[in-house]
Amino acid sequence: MRTETDSLGPLNIPQTAYYGIHTQRALHNFHIAAQVTHPELIRAFLEIKQAAAQTNATSGNLDRSVAKHIVRATKQLLTQPITPDYFPISDIQGGAGTSTNMNVNEVIANVALEQTGRARGDYSYINPNDHVNMGQSTNDTYPSAGKIALLRLLAPLLSELQALIDALGNKADEFSATYKMGRTQLQDAVPMTLGNSFHAWLKPLRRDTVRISTARDGLYLLNMGGSAIGSGINVSYHYQVHIVPNLAGITGLPLQQAHDLFDATQNLDSFVALSGTLKTLAMSLSKIANDLRLLSSGPRSGLSEINLPAQQAGSSIMPGKINPVIPEVVNQVAFEMFGFDTTITAAAEAGQLELNAFEPIVFRSLFAGIEHLTAAMHTLRVNAIDGITSNKARLAQDIDLSASFATAMAPIIGYQEAAKIAKESLRTGKSLRQIAEKKNFFTPDQLTRIFRVEDIVINARTPEHGLVLHAPKS
Numbered sequence: 001m002r003t004e005t006d007s008l009g010p011l012n013i014p015q016t017a018y019y020g021i022h023t024q025r026a027l028h029n030f031h032i033a034a035q036v037t038h039p040e041l042i043r044a045f046l047e048i049k050q051a052a053a054q055t056n057a058t059s060g061n062l063d064r065s066v067a068k069h070i071v072r073a074t075k076q077l078l079t080q081p082i083t084p085d086y087f088p089i090s091d092i093q094g095g096a097g098t099s100t101n102m103n104v105n106e107v108i109a110n111v112a113l114e115q116t117g118r119a120r121g122d123y124s125y126i127n128p129n130d131h132v133n134m135g136q137s138t139n140d141t142y143p144s145a146g147k148i149a150l151l152r153l154l155a156p157l158l159s160e161l162q163a164l165i166d167a168l169g170n171k172a173d174e175f176s177a178t179y180k181m182g183r184t185q186l187q188d189a190v191p192m193t194l195g196n197s198f199h200a201w202l203k204p205l206r207r208d209t210v211r212i213s214t215a216r217d218g219l220y221l222l223n224m225g226g227s228a229i230g231s232g233i234n235v236s237y238h239y240q241v242h243i244v245p246n247l248a249g250i251t252g253l254p255l256q257q258a259h260d261l262f263d264a265t266q267n268l269d270s271f272v273a274l275s276g277t278l279k280t281l282a283m284s285l286s287k288i289a290n291d292l293r294l295l296s297s298g299p300r301s302g303l304s305e306i307n308l309p310a311q312q313a314g315s316s317i318m319p320g321k322i323n324p325v326i327p328e329v330v331n332q333v334a335f336e337m338f339g340f341d342t343t344i345t346a347a348a349e350a351g352q353l354e355l356n357a358f359e360p361i362v363f364r365s366l367f368a369g370i371e372h373l374t375a376a377m378h379t380l381r382v383n384a385i386d387g388i389t390s391n392k393a394r395l396a397q398d399i400d401l402s403a404s405f406a407t408a409m410a411p412i413i414g415y416q417e418a419a420k421i422a423k424e425s426l427r428t429g430k431s432l433r434q435i436a437e438k439k440n441f442f443t444p445d446q447l448t449r450i451f452r453v454e455d456i457v458i459n460a461r462t463p464e465h466g467l468v469l470h471a472p473k474s
Contacts, residue, residue, distance in 0.1 A: 026103070029093075047250045048148075061135070087104070105128035135239045154212065158209065161212075161281070165206060168205070176193055179192070180395045180398065181395075181398045181404060182404075188402050191404060194390055218270035221257070226265050231262070262354070268348035269348065278373060282337035289331045333375075347361050412441070413442075
């Protein structure tokens with residue numbers, strides 16, 4: 001063990017630990033979640049510390065040799081796995097993220113000390129607060145690291161979202177001439193194509209892409225240089241001007257400094273906006289999952305219009321049963337995101353005066369939501385959408401026996417007479433065509449047009465999967 005001291009007094013630290021006393025106290029205080037701080041948040045923190053050391057060195061406030069060791073330590077840490085051995089703190093913590101900031105400061109300092117041949121904990125040469133944290137506060141580094149981490153996590157989400165849109169578009173093409181019954185309020189309505197269903201599913205996902213991309217733009221604005229509350233206390237003018245451009249160069253992201261650092265330090269509306277778009281995406285995915293479960297229900301006693309790929313045995317007691325496990329997991333991820341959005345909204349609202357202390361739970365919720373939605377879209381596409389087939393015989397049977405063609409009869413014989421034919425069909429089990437032919441209400445040409453499915457179905461598309469109406473054939 002080695003002994004370190006802070007304003008609360010001395011504390012024993014494992015000699016092998018690269019972290020220090022602040023981290024040790026956090027380990028004692030925050031036995032909350034088994035999950036530690038997200039690796040992308042730590043990665044962003046390391047880049048911030050690197051940029052800060054370089055900027056402080058060029059301003060003349062930090063000894064260049066000390067800065068060089070700090071930079072070298074951050075680069076070493078960035079090339080190796082980010083593990084709980086170095087960064088062990090729960091991602092749910094009090095203190096507005098101070099424990100994570102100090103954890104990073106301590107690890108960098110001790111790695112740098114070791115590189116110079118000094119003992120861990122010998123902070124007289126490289127100090128976690130005075131040197132690694134120079135010109136900074138948790139209150140500008142933690143939200144900035146969180147935004148950088150979010151930007152990186154959103155890239156695969158948007159990529160997977162586009163892949164899912166493309167997969168739905170492919171199925172829309174495949175089923176563009178596969179006719180089925182449309183339903184409103186779970187009751188037979190009028191014929192459509194199965195391709196129409198896939199079109200209707202992909203359109204909100206396209207809008208989700210735009211919404212998420214728009215919300216993402218707010219993440220490029222950082223409050224770095226604002227220090228504790230946005231006033232820039234203990235920050236040199238050179239540092240305040242150059243820290244964000246230097247950080248942008250290190251991260252490769254088009255980062256900008258927020259115009260009002262007070263505003264950017266205390267308000268979390270950009271995270272709430274992003275969360276709202278993720279909740280909307282979750283809702284869109286859950287709606288698709290609901291429809292897939294309904295359309296594949298059966299196979300004998302349900303709708304059974306489509307076949308989902310069989311992925312797992314569905315029961316420990318019922319042989320041969322196959323459940324819609326992929327849509328079910330998508331539903332559950334969506335439910336989780338709805339809860340995350342509530343948590344994020346409450347945390348943002350609960351901020352007081354010049355700082356919001358609840359960013360740890362905001363980031364935990366956003367990170368998990370993004371990663372789970374990304375994974376859910378991947379499994380939905382690969383293990384469900386790509387392998388869907390249609391039950392053409394069942395679809396044709398449903399159309400043939402449907403009373404929906406009464407809608408096409410109404411303009412010719414009136415709503416009431418058409419309703420009588422529909423009710424007789426449902427009562428007797430005979431098709432509308434059989435009954436209509438006996439009524440002598442229609443000419444042969446009229447009957448042909450009424451029961452020509454393709455004439456009453458939206459079945460033409462633009463190359464961008466937009467829909468247009470075919471004029472009825474005369």
